[in-house]
Amino acid sequence: MNSIVKGGATLAIIAALCTALVALTYTATADRIEANEQAWLERSLQPALSGLFFDSNVTESMITIPPPHNLPGTEAAIVYRVFAEGAPVAALFVVSARDGYAGPIRVLVGVDVSGLVTGVHVLEHRETPGLGDRVEPAKSDWVQQFDGRSLTDPAPAGWAIKRDGGQFDQLTGASVTPRAIVKAIRETLLYFEAHREEIFSSRQEAAE
Amino acid sequence: MSAPSFADRFRNGLWYENPGLVQLLGLCPLLAVTSTFVNGLGLGFATLVVLMASNALVSATRRWIQPQIRIPIYVLIIASLVTCIELIFKAFFPALDRSLGIFIPLIVTNCAIVARAEVFASKNSVASSILDGFVMGTGFAMLLMAIGLFRELIGHGSIVSRMDMLFGGDPMRGLVLTDGGWLLAILPPGAFFSLALAIAVKNAIDDRRKSAMPRRTRR
Numbered sequence: 320m321n322s323i324v325k326g327g328a329t330l331a332i333i334a335a336l337c338t339a340l341v342a343l344t345y346t347a348t349a350d351r352i353e354a355n356e357q358a359w360l361e362r363s364l365q366p367a368l369s370g371l372f373f374d375s376n377v378t379e380s381m382i383t384i385p386p387p388h389n390l391p392g393t394e395a396a397i398v399y400r401v402f403a404e405g406a407p408v409a410a411l412f413v414v415s416a417r418d419g420y421a422g423p424i425r426v427l428v429g430v431d432v433s434g435l436v437t438g439v440h441v442l443e444h445r446e447t448p449g450l451g452d453r454v455e456p457a458k459s460d461w462v463q464q465f466d467g468r469s470l471t472d473p474a475p476a477g478w479a480i481k482r483d484g485g486q487f488d489q490l491t492g493a494s495v496t497p498r499a500i501v502k503a504i505r506e507t508l509l510y511f512e513a514h515r516e517e518i519f520s521s522r523q524e525a526a527e
Numbered sequence: 528m529s530a531p532s533f534a535d536r537f538r539n540g541l542w543y544e545n546p547g548l549v550q551l552l553g554l555c556p557l558l559a560v561t562s563t564f565v566n567g568l569g570l571g572f573a574t575l576v577v578l579m580a581s582n583a584l585v586s587a588t589r590r591w592i593q594p595q596i597r598i599p600i601y602v603l604i605i606a607s608l609v610t611c612i613e614l615i616f617k618a619f620f621p622a623l624d625r626s627l628g629i630f631i632p633l634i635v636t637n638c639a640i641v642a643r644a645e646v647f648a649s650k651n652s653v654a655s656s657i658l659d660g661f662v663m664g665t666g667f668a669m670l671l672m673a674i675g676l677f678r679e680l681i682g683h684g685s686i687v688s689r690m691d692m693l694f695g696g697d698p699m700r701g702l703v704l705t706d707g708g709w710l711l712a713i714l715p716p717g718a719f720f721s722l723a724l725a726i727a728v729k730n731a732i733d734d735r736r737k738s739a740m741p742r743r744t745r746r
Contacts, residue, residue, distance in 0.1 A: 326596045333588065333600050337607035344611040348618035355621040448562065448682075448713045 364399060366456060367411045367429025367438035375402040377411070382521055390414050390510050391503040392423065400519055407432045407519040410511060413442065416503035420495045421445040424454075428507045432515070439465045439504060444496075451496035461497070464488060470508045478505045533658075540662025547670040547722075548729050552639035557671060558718035560630050564687045567675025569623045570630055571668025573612050578640050578667075579660035581605050585648040586656035592649075601644045602635075609634045622692040639667060674721045682713030 360378055368377065380400040390396045392415030399411040409431040415423035424444040429437035439462045441454045453459040464487060470478075479485025480497050489497045511518070531539070546552045553574070560566045584604045592600055613631045616624040624631065634640070643663055648656040680686055685703045711717050 322593065322595070326593050329591060329593065330596055330599060330603075333603055337603050341607050341610050341614075344614050348614045351618035352614065352621075355617065359621060359625075448710075450710070 363427065363440060363442055364411055366440040366462075367409075367427055368401070369438065371401060371409055371431070371437060373401045373403045373408045375400075377401055382518070388510070389506065389513075391416050391426075391506045393417065398518060402519075409437050410518050411437075412507050412511070414503055414507055416499040418495075418502070419444060419446055419499040420451050420493075421447070424496070424499060424503070426500055426503050428504050430508060430511045432519075434469045434508065434512060436465045436468045436504065436508070438462075439500070441500070446496045447493070450490070450493040453490050453493070454496055454500060459490070461488065461490060462500075465504055470505075470512060536658065537662050540659075540666040541669065542666075542729075544663075545666040545670060545729075546639040546642075546663050547667050548726055550639070550642070552642055553637040553667060554722075556630050556633060556637060557667075557674070558715065558722065560627055561671055561674040561678055561718060561721070562682065562713045563679045563689065564672060564675040565623070565689050565692055566626055567671035567673075568668070569616075569620065569692070570627055570634075571664075571671040573616065573627075573631060574634055574637060574640070574671075575661070575664030575668050577605065577608050577612055577634055578643060578664040579657050580608050581640055582643055582648040582656040582660035583653055584608075585644040586651060586653045589649050597645075597649065598641075601641050605640055605644070606635050620692065622689075626689075626692060639663065670725065674718070674725060677721050677724075678712045678717055680708075682708045682710060682717060684708035 357378065364377060377399050380402070382398050382400070384390065384396045384398060386393055386395060388396060390412065394415065397413040399413075400407065401409040401411065409429055412428045412430070413425060414428065415425055417423055422445045424446065425442040427438075427440040427442055429439070431437050440456060441462065444452065444454070446452050446454070454461055456462055473486040476484070477486035478501060480487050480489040480494060480501055482489050482494050483498065485501070487497065487501050540546075542548075544550060547554070547557050556570055556574070560570045581601070581604055585601060588600070588604075609632060612634070613624070616627075616631055643659060647659045651659070676686065679688065688703070712721070
């Protein structure tokens with residue numbers, strides 16, 4: 320009995336000390352981590368912002384669209400709105416393509432107010448290294464073929480990879496990943512067309 | 528059993544008792560993250576720091592810990608240290624943290640760490656335990672770096688690319704020999720082949736030494 324009490328007390332003391340250690344480290348690093356996250360976010364939105372004229376703070380104009388929605392992915396989609404002098408310029412969607420080779424592919428799709436793609440950037444994925452991962456901007460310029468495209472350019476039948484009779488290049492040896500991304504971009508454009516007004520007029524939510 | 532000399536302990540950690548090559552501990556991170564040199568270096572360094580700190584804490588508390596509850600206490604200590612390391616990586620090496628992903632928190636499950644706590648730190652002085660953590664961690668980190676270097680060279684055709692993940696700045700491509708390489712090396716099977724090759728090379732060297740000096744045994 321005595322040994323149980325003693326053992327329990329030792330465990331409790333060590334647990335308290337360990338918790339203190341973690342809490343201390345957390346306090347010391349929290350600000351830096353937040354700044355890093357913010358910098359990473361701004362850097363990753365950049366590819367969809369180049370060439371746009373705007374004067375608003377993009378990361379502060381975030382809204383989330385809770386499921387169910389018609390955007391790719393089953394979780395809440397994130398949208399950053401871009402304004403110039405109060406007028407809408409573009410919307411940047413962060414969506415998840417669900418039908419990749421291995422897990423969801425997080426894709427940033429920028430759409431300007433007239434419905435043209437301003438830029439596509441693959442943020443996160445677990446596709447096969449050396450095959451599907453060539454959708455990464457650092458590894459090939461595959462994502463650039465979407466710049467300036469819209470729902471009517473190409474026509475709906477062309478919104479597929481060439482292997483499926485569409486207009487977009489696939490990657491040699493990997494068609495699942497490009498197919499998933501093309502589909503996600505098209506679904507995002509369709510959503511934007513249907514909900515343009517509410518996206519730009521909805522009030523900003525407090526960032527989580 | 529006389530205490531092994533300083534040099535002997537280094538020789539053991541780096542070669543004769545290398546946690547990865549000989550004890551085959553911590554294979555999960557070893558196989559998973561070694562697709563590039565910088566990943567191997569990052570995880571190797573994180574493991575080294577955790578190993579030294581956990582050995583130090585386990586050794587410092589060894590007199591108050593009843594044998595029945597030692598394992599939960601090791602787990603507590605190691606898990607807290609790994610959480611701290613993860614926060615520090617997120618704060619100072621965010622790109623590397625993103626690249627290593629889940630494998631930083633998974634250092635907790637690296638059995639090399641709990642093995643050193645149990646086998647060494649729970650029975651030896653703090654200074655000696657820190658040294659043990661250092662040599663064992665260095666042995667593990669060097670294996671991670673060697674395999675990372677090898678797989679990156681074969682699989683990507685580059686050497687030490689993306690060092691910016693450690694030092695910041697623009698993406699650095701390292702020394703690029705060819706564009707693209709033999710894909711198999713960076714896929715999971717390549718990790719097993721590379722480790723097998725490393726173990727085979729080590730055994731071949733040991734055998735050659737043994738046949739050169741047949742009378743001398745190593746302990």
